[in-house]
Amino acid sequence: MSMKSLLLPTRGALLTGVAATALVLSGMVATAETIRWARVGDSLTLDPHSQNEGPTHTLAHHIYETLVERELDGSLSPRLATEWGITDEDDTVWYFTIREGVKFHDGSEMTVEDVVFSLDRARTTPSGMAALHAAVEEVTAVDDTTVHVRLSGPAPLYVQNLTNTFIMSKAWAEANGVAIAPNYAAGEEAYSIRNAMGTGPYTLVERDPEVRTVLRVFEDHWDDAPAVTEIIYTPIAEAATRVAALLSGEVDIVQDVPVQDIARLEQTDGIKVMRGPENRNIFFSYDMSSDRLRSSDAAENPFANPLVREAMSLAIDRNAIQQVVMRGESQPSAAPLPPFVNGWTEEMHVFGDPDLARAGELMTEAGYPNGFTVQLDCPNDRYLNDESICQALVGMLARINVNVNLNAQTRSLHFPLIENWETDFYMLGWGVPTFDSQYVFDFLVHSREGSYGSFNGSRYSNADLDAKIESLATMTDLEARDAVIAEIWEEVINERIFLNVHNQVLAYAMREGVTLDVHPENQPRMTTVTFD
Amino acid sequence: MIAFILRRLAQSVLVMLTVALVAFALFRFVGDPIASMVGQETTLAERAELREALGLNDPFLIQFWNFILRAVQGDFGISYRLQQPVMELILSRLPATLELALVSGVMAFVFGVGFGVYTALNRGGWISGTVMTTSLIGVSLPTFLIGILLIWVFAVELQWLPSFGRGETVYIGNWWRTGLLTESGRASLILPAITLGLYQMTLIMRLVRAEMLEVLRTDYIKFARARGLSNRAVHFGHALKNTLVPVITITGLQMGSIIAFSIITETVFQWPGVGALFINSVRFVDVPVMAAYLMLIALVFVVINLIVDLLYYAVDPRLRVDRANARH
Numbered sequence: 001m002s003m004k005s006l007l008l009p010t011r012g013a014l015l016t017g018v019a020a021t022a023l024v025l026s027g028m029v030a031t032a033e034t035i036r037w038a039r040v041g042d043s044l045t046l047d048p049h050s051q052n053e054g055p056t057h058t059l060a061h062h063i064y065e066t067l068v069e070r071e072l073d074g075s076l077s078p079r080l081a082t083e084w085g086i087t088d089e090d091d092t093v094w095y096f097t098i099r100e101g102v103k104f105h106d107g108s109e110m111t112v113e114d115v116v117f118s119l120d121r122a123r124t125t126p127s128g129m130a131a132l133h134a135a136v137e138e139v140t141a142v143d144d145t146t147v148h149v150r151l152s153g154p155a156p157l158y159v160q161n162l163t164n165t166f167i168m169s170k171a172w173a174e175a176n177g178v179a180i181a182p183n184y185a186a187g188e189e190a191y192s193i194r195n196a197m198g199t200g201p202y203t204l205v206e207r208d209p210e211v212r213t214v215l216r217v218f219e220d221h222w223d224d225a226p227a228v229t230e231i232i233y234t235p236i237a238e239a240a241t242r243v244a245a246l247l248s249g250e251v252d253i254v255q256d257v258p259v260q261d262i263a264r265l266e267q268t269d270g271i272k273v274m275r276g277p278e279n280r281n282i283f284f285s286y287d288m289s290s291d292r293l294r295s296s297d298a299a300e301n302p303f304a305n306p307l308v309r310e311a312m313s314l315a316i317d318r319n320a321i322q323q324v325v326m327r328g329e330s331q332p333s334a335a336p337l338p339p340f341v342n343g344w345t346e347e348m349h350v351f352g353d354p355d356l357a358r359a360g361e362l363m364t365e366a367g368y369p370n371g372f373t374v375q376l377d378c379p380n381d382r383y384l385n386d387e388s389i390c391q392a393l394v395g396m397l398a399r400i401n402v403n404v405n406l407n408a409q410t411r412s413l414h415f416p417l418i419e420n421w422e423t424d425f426y427m428l429g430w431g432v433p434t435f436d437s438q439y440v441f442d443f444l445v446h447s448r449e450g451s452y453g454s455f456n457g458s459r460y461s462n463a464d465l466d467a468k469i470e471s472l473a474t475m476t477d478l479e480a481r482d483a484v485i486a487e488i489w490e491e492v493i494n495e496r497i498f499l500n501v502h503n504q505v506l507a508y509a510m511r512e513g514v515t516l517d518v519h520p521e522n523q524p525r526m527t528t529v530t531f532d
Numbered sequence: 533m534i535a536f537i538l539r540r541l542a543q544s545v546l547v548m549l550t551v552a553l554v555a556f557a558l559f560r561f562v563g564d565p566i567a568s569m570v571g572q573e574t575t576l577a578e579r580a581e582l583r584e585a586l587g588l589n590d591p592f593l594i595q596f597w598n599f600i601l602r603a604v605q606g607d608f609g610i611s612y613r614l615q616q617p618v619m620e621l622i623l624s625r626l627p628a629t630l631e632l633a634l635v636s637g638v639m640a641f642v643f644g645v646g647f648g649v650y651t652a653l654n655r656g657g658w659i660s661g662t663v664m665t666t667s668l669i670g671v672s673l674p675t676f677l678i679g680i681l682l683i684w685v686f687a688v689e690l691q692w693l694p695s696f697g698r699g700e701t702v703y704i705g706n707w708w709r710t711g712l713l714t715e716s717g718r719a720s721l722i723l724p725a726i727t728l729g730l731y732q733m734t735l736i737m738r739l740v741r742a743e744m745l746e747v748l749r750t751d752y753i754k755f756a757r758a759r760g761l762s763n764r765a766v767h768f769g770h771a772l773k774n775t776l777v778p779v780i781t782i783t784g785l786q787m788g789s790i791i792a793f794s795i796i797t798e799t800v801f802q803w804p805g806v807g808a809l810f811i812n813s814v815r816f817v818d819v820p821v822m823a824a825y826l827m828l829i830a831l832v833f834v835v836i837n838l839i840v841d842l843l844y845y846a847v848d849p850r851l852r853v854d855r856a857n858a859r860h
Contacts, residue, residue: 041812044613044614044615045614045615050615051571052570052571052572052573053571125578128570128571128574129571131571131573131574131575131578132571132573182615189610189615189616189617189620190615193614193615193616194616208804209614209616210614210804210808210809210812211697211698211804212697234696234697234802235802236696236802237799237802237808237811237812238799238800238802240680240683240800241680241683241695241696241800241801241802244680244683244684244687244688244695244696245687245695245696247688248687248688248691248694248695249691250687250694250695250696381815410563410815411563411567411568412562412563412564412565412567412568412815412816412817413561413562413563413564415564415567416563416564416566416567419564419567419576419579443572443573448576450575450577451573451575454572454574454575454576455572
C-alpha cells in the first residue's frame with residue numbers, strides 16, 4: 001500500500017490503512033517468553049567498564065556477569081565467584097573462587113585469566129569503575145580456580161564494590177583492540193561500545209542506541225534457564241508516551257513510572273504496579289562553616305548556629321511532603337541513609353510533628369527573631385519531584401521567617417555548585433551502592449581532601465570524625481567497626497549536617513500476567529521475571 | 533545569476549560562523565558535562581583533570597576557534613555521551629528526521645493548498661466552515677498536546693497505530709535507513725507526521741485562501757472569465773499560480789522549521805531522529821553533538837533560503853528583470 005493512500009482521508013482508504021496497521025500491531029504482540037521493556041533512558045555504552053552509571057549497568061547485567069550478585073534485600077550471593085573472603089595469612093588479600101564450567105557467548109571457557117584481566121581493566125583509567133578499585137594493588141591468579149586481590153590495606157568491605165564490575169573475555173577484548181576501557185579523549189569509537197560478548201544469561205542480537213536493543217537467551221548459560229527468552233529494550237524519554245505504550249500493549253514493563261500516574265495505572269484493568277524502596281534518600285544540607293553566606297542578608301552565617309539548624313528541622317513537615325508532593329510515593333525519614341544500609345537505626349529514622357512555636361523560640365534565641373534570607377539551590381530533573389519538594393520547603397521555612405529564594409535548575413548546573421562550594425543551601429540525593437555507612441561518610445561527612453568529601457557541600461570539617469571515618473576502611477573486626485559507625489552517626493545527627501526528607505520509592509508498571517520485583521538499586525533483572 | 537549564488541554562498545558562510553559563535557558563547561550556560569560523564573565516586577582531582585583534557589577550561593573563543601579548525605576538516609569530535617563520532621551519529625539519525633519532515637511537509641503543502649483553494653472558492657459552505665473552524669485547533673494547540681492527544685486516541689483507545697518509535701526499518705544503500713518500505717514503518721510515521729505538519733498545513737491553507745480571495749477580485753481574473761475560459765483554467769491556471777510566490781516562501785521557510793523544530797514531535801513519539809538526539813545531548817551537556825547539530829540546522833536554513841530565492845526566479849519572471857536591472 002502506498003503512503004498516499006494511507007494518508008488520504010477517504011473512507012475506504014482509511015479502513016484499509018487501519019486494517020493493515022492492525023495486522024502490523026498484531027504481528028508485534030509478543031509470545032509469552034518475550035519481554036518488551038521500556039525505561040526513560042538508554043544504556044550509555046555496552047562497554048562493561050566505561051561508565052559507572054545505573055541504566056548502563058542494568059543492561060550490562062544481562063549480557064555480562066559480575067563475581068557477586070546483589071540480591072533484592074541487599075545481601076550478596078555467588079555469581080561467577082562461588083566463594084570469597086579475606087585470606088587467613090594476610091588481611092589485605094581477598095580470595096575469590098571462580099565458578100567452573102562457565103562459557104562465554106562465543107563458546108570459549110571462562111578462566112581465571114579472564115577474571116584477572118577484567119579486574120585490571122576495570123581499575124585502570126580511563127575506566128569509569130576505577131574509583132571503586134582505587135585501593136587494589138595487584139590482582140593475581142594463584143591456581144585454576146582462585147584469584148587473589150591484594151589491597152593497600154585491610155579492606156573488610158572490598159567485595160561490596162564488585163557488584164557492578166563485569167567479567168569479560170581477555171581474548172575477545174584483545175582481538176578487538178579494547179584491552180583498556182574506551183577513553184573520552186580517544187577520538188574514535190571503540191568496538192566494545194556497540195558490541196558485547198560476556199557470560200551472561202542473554203546474548204546481544206541487535207543494538208541500535210536509543211532506539212532498541214534485542215537480547216536472546218544464551219542456551220549454554222551455567223545457571224537455570226530464565227522464563228524470559230527474548231528481551232526487547234526500548235528507551236522512551238517522554239513520560240506520557242511511556243505510559244501510553246504500556247496502556248496500548250506495545251510494551252510489557254515500564255520501569256520509570258511518573259509519580260502522578262501510579263494511582264491511575266493501578267486502577268486500570270490489565271495493568272499492575274510493583275513498588276519498593278529505592279537505595280536513595282533525599283536531603284538538604286547547608287554551608288555550616290563559612291563566616292558569611294553568599295546569598296544571605298545576615299551579618300553572620302546563620303547555618304553555623306546549631307539553634308537555627310534545630311529550628312529548621314522542627315519546621316519541616318515530612319508527612320505533608322509525602323502526602324501532597326509525592327502523592328504517598330515516598331518513605332519519610334529523618335535518617336540520611338536508606339533503611340537497608342548497614343548503620344541505619346530506628347532512632348535515626350523517627351521524627352516528630354513540626355513544632356513551629358518551639359522553632360520560633362529557637363530562632364529568637366539564635367538572634368534571628370525576624371529571620372534571614374538565603375538562596376536554596378535545587379535540581380529540577382534529577383530526583384522524583386525534586387523542584388516541588390524544594391518549593392514545599394520554601395513554604396515551610398517561611399513560617400519561621402526564613403525567607404528562601406528558590407533556584408531550581410538542570411542537574412548539570414546544580415551539581416557543580418556543590419562541587420565548587422558555590423551554594424549556601426542545597427538539595428542532594430544519595431544512593432549507597434556498597435550498602436554500608438562508610439560510603440556516606442567518605443563522600444558527604446569527611447573533610448574535603450583527596451578522594452574524601454567530594455560531595456561534602458556543608459564544608460563540615462571535624463578532625464576527630466575524619467580519623468574515625470578513615471579507620472573504618474581498614475577495620476576487619478566488623479562488630480567493633482559497627483560501633484564506630486554508630487559513634488559517627490551520633491555525632492552527625494547531633495550536628496544536624498543533613499536535613500533529611502525521605503527515601504525514594506520506586507514503582508514499575510507492567511501488564512497483568514507478568515511480575516517483576518523492584519530492585520533497590522533500580523537495576524531489575526529480566527531473569528527474575530515470572531509469568532502467571 | 534552565478535554572481536548572485538556566489539554572493540549568497542559567501543553570506544551563508546558568515547551566517548554559519550555567527551551561529552557557531554553564538555552557540556559556543558551559550559554553551560557555558562548549559563552546565564558542566566563532567567558531572568554526567570563520571571561516576572559519583574570520581575575524585576575532584578580526576579574531574580579537574582578530565583575537564584582540562586577536554587579543553588573545557590579554555591575561554592570560549594579558544595574553544596570556538598578549535599571547533600572551527602576541526603570542523604573545516606570535517607571532524608566534529610566524539611560525543612561525550614555515546615562516545616561515537618559526532619558526524620556518524622548525526623548522519624545515522626538524519627534519515628529519520630528527513631523522512632518525517634518530508635512526509636509532513638508534503639502533506640502540509642498538498643492538504644494546505646487543497647483546502648485553501650476549496651475554502652476560497654466555496655465561501656460560506658458548511659464544509660468550508662468546518663475546515664476553517666478545525667484549522668483553528670491546528671494553530672492554537674501546542675504540538676506537544678496534539679501529539680499526546682493523537683497517541684491517546686489512536687494508540688491507546690483505538691489501538692490502530694503505534695504510539696512510539698519508527699517501526700521496522702530497512703537500509704537503502706549503506707547508511708540511509710528508511711521506514712517507508714515496511715508496513716510498521718509507515719504506520720509509525722502517520723501520527724508524528726500529522727503532529728508535525730498540522731500547524732504548517734493550517735498556515736498554508738489560510739495563506740492560500742487569503743491570497744486566492746485577493747486574486748479572484750482582480751481585473752485580470754474578470755478578463756479571463758470574459759474571455760470565456762473554463763472555471764478550471766481560471767482558478768488553477770491564473771488565480772492559483774499568482775498566489776504561489778508567498779506560499780512557496782512560507783513553505784520553504786517552514787520546511788526549515790519542520791526539520792529544526794521536529795525536536796518536540798520526536799521527543800513525544802520517541803522518534804529516533806536528530807531532534808531527539810539534540811534534546812538528549814542538551815540534558816547531558818554533550819557539547820560536540822550540540823555544536824554540530826546547530827551548525828547542521830543553520831546549514832539547512834541557509835540552503836533552503838537559497839533554494840527559495842532560486843524558485844522565485846523560476847516562478848516570477850518579473851524578479852529576474854528587476855534584479856538584473858538593479859545590478860547593472
